[in-house]
Amino acid sequence: MSWEKEVKELRYREELAKRMGGEENVQKHKSFGKLTVRERIDELLDDQSFHETGAIAGKAEYDDNGNLIDFTPANSVFGTGKVLGRKVVVSGDDFTVRGGAADGAIHGKQIYAERLAHDLQIPIIRLVDGTGGGGSVKTLDTSGYTYIPVNPAWDLVVSNMERVPVVSACLGSVAGLGAARVAASHFSIMVEKTSQLFVAGPPVVKYGMGQDLTKEDLGGVDIHQSSGAVDNVVKSEEEAFEQIRRFLSYLPSNVWKMPPVIASTDEPNRREERLISFIPRNRRAPYKIRELLPLLFDQDSIFEMGRYYGGGTITSFARLNGYPVGVLASDTYINGGGLTSESSEKLERFVDLCQNFHLPIVNLVDQPGMVIGVPSEKKGTIRKGVRAISAVYQAKVPMIEIILRRVFGVGGAGMSNGHGLNQRYAWPSGDWGSLPVEGGVHVAYRRELEASDDPEALLNQLLEQMESIRSPFRTAEAFGVEEIIDPRDTRPLLCEWVQDAYELLPQQLGISRHGMRP
Structure with a gap:
């Protein structure tokens, strides 16, 4: 006695499921330049590593004799596979079946995928292509209730x-x-021209708000590249999958494991001559911070997130001698690198991400403080900035501060926890205080300047007097900064620090006190 007949039927049903929404719907889907859900999974995962669960779940029709005459698979496909050799859960919407909507779904599949990642303690990747909500109002006709x-x-x-x-x-x-x-x-990502994201689509917005918009106008990449709703935008699905693989390469599979360390071919004692002149002597001159990062971190290891949201703050992953780290830095070309409402939210979320997965943080500081003025006040920048500073203070992962230039005001003070060990090195270009000297002189000597017969000459005299006092060497004399270094020594010092940092991490593994939110 054999069960071969039932196994054949199982294989037949699996083949029906692989047809997805049928040839016509599949071709229409691909005509928009999109891969099918099964092609996406194959493109994302390591070769031949996908093991599908629930393939034959769907809606079946039978004749009077109980024979299968038609089958439409559920519009979600999920299972386990490997990314760079590590096991993950992947769950994808099939837009060819009811446009990925809930009335073509079996909710148990999505729930099981989340449970699988949760209980096996492995990453989950969602390939989202549909609403995933309540489906059409037409379904109320058949259910008979809301x-x-x-x-x-x-x-x-x-x-x-x-x-x-x-x-x-x-x-x-x-x-x-x-x-x-x-x-x-x-980490979330969109694809140019084929991705749109919205709370409700154009027909609902037109009816509810009177706004007649296209999908791109309402929620295309031009909207969300800088909205903060997603992290990165790419040109193709293949590029999206490559970024997903890179993102996961810096993180452990769960919070009970250490971040993955890889062999590095980059010399840890590399000293870049360019660093000695990287910061302009003119304190008001900007510089290209993204050109600095490869001089300090392992070659080809920089992975930036959220470049166009809160652009004055840079958040990225990188490696030091093969060890993954989080990197914070300021882009002086955008608001001087100061903290805005948006960049504060970005900084807070990234520090929480590093804390959640126990990545040490390198903070490259050139921080003029929170951005001032009426627009900033209207956005409640002070509260957002304080939340970012609180994230820094609450983080328990090792953090090192490299002071490139400015450290001013509440924002500058909040770039590291000054009440802890506060490991930091300053470059000779360091410039710090409660206020920049130029602006501070105007405030502190306002009456004298107003009463002077030659206020410009007096101002220049006062600034000249302050110039020697603002020298970072004066601060070092008072042990107000622990160490001023040759900028060319930065990478060797960071590579030494990161080894010490990773020695401390095993004590911190597990769920952080402040559970991460999106």
């Missing part, structure tokens, strides 16, 4: 954020719960 909405598996979605790396790719027109699934991630 319902109070519940976000499926949201307890697991929230819990996974503090346990395992969560990545989401927006790969089509994504609305409602689908958009929420993209946002509920440590």
Whole structure:
């Protein structure tokens, strides 16, 4: 007696599932320049590593004799596979079946995917291409009643954020719960021309708000490149998958494991001659911070997140002698590198991300403080800035501060926890205080300047007097800064520090006191 007949039927049903929404729907989907969900999974994962779960779940029709006559698979495909040799859960929406909407789904599949990542303690990657919400109002005709909405598996979605790396790719027109699934991630990504993200799509917005918009106008990459709703924007799905692989390469599989260290071919004692003149002597002159990073960190190891949101603050991963680290820096070409409402939120989230997965942080400081003026006040910048500073103070991961130039005001003071060990090195270009001397003189000597017969000459005299006092060597004499270094020594010192940092990390593994939120 054999079960070969049943196994053949199983294989037949699996083949039906691989047809997805049928040839016509598949071709229409691909005509928009998009891969199918199964092609996406194959492109993302290591070769031949995908093991699908629930392939034959869907809606079946039978004849009077109980024979299968038609089958439409559920519009989600999930299972486990490997990325760079490490096991992950991958869950993808199939837009060819009911446009990825919930009324073509079996919610148990999405819930099980989140549970699988949660309980196996492995990363989850969501390939989102649909609404994922309640589906069409037409379904009320068949159900005969409405319902109070519940976000499926949201307890697991929230819990996974503090346990395992969560990545989401927006790969089509994504609305409602689908958009929420993209946002509920440590790293999210969109594709130019084929991705749109919104709370509700154009027809709902037109009816509810009277705004007649295209999908691109409402939620295309031009909107979300700088909205903060997603982290990165790429030109193709293949590039999206490459970025996902890179993002995961810096992180452990869960918070109970150490970040993955790789062999480095870059010399840890590399001393770049360019560093000695990298910071302009003119204190008001900007410089290209992204050109500095490869001079300090391992070659080809920089991975930036959220470049166009809160652009004055740079957040990225990198490696030092093969050890993954988080990197904070200021882009002096945008608001002088000062903290805005947006860049404060960005800094807070990134520090929390590093804390969550126990990555040491290198902070390259040239911080003029929080951006001032009426627009900043209207955005409540002080509260957002204080939240960012609090994230720095609450972080327990090792952090080192390299002072490149300015450290001013509340914002500058909050770049490191001054009440801890506060490991830091300053370059000779360091310039610090409660206020920049130029502005401070105007305030402190306002009456004298107003009463002077030659205020310009007096101002120049006062500035000349202050010039020697503001020297970083004067601060070092008072041990107000621990060490001033030759900028060319920075990489060797960082590579020595990161080894010490990784010795401390095993004591910190596990869920952080402040669980991570999106």
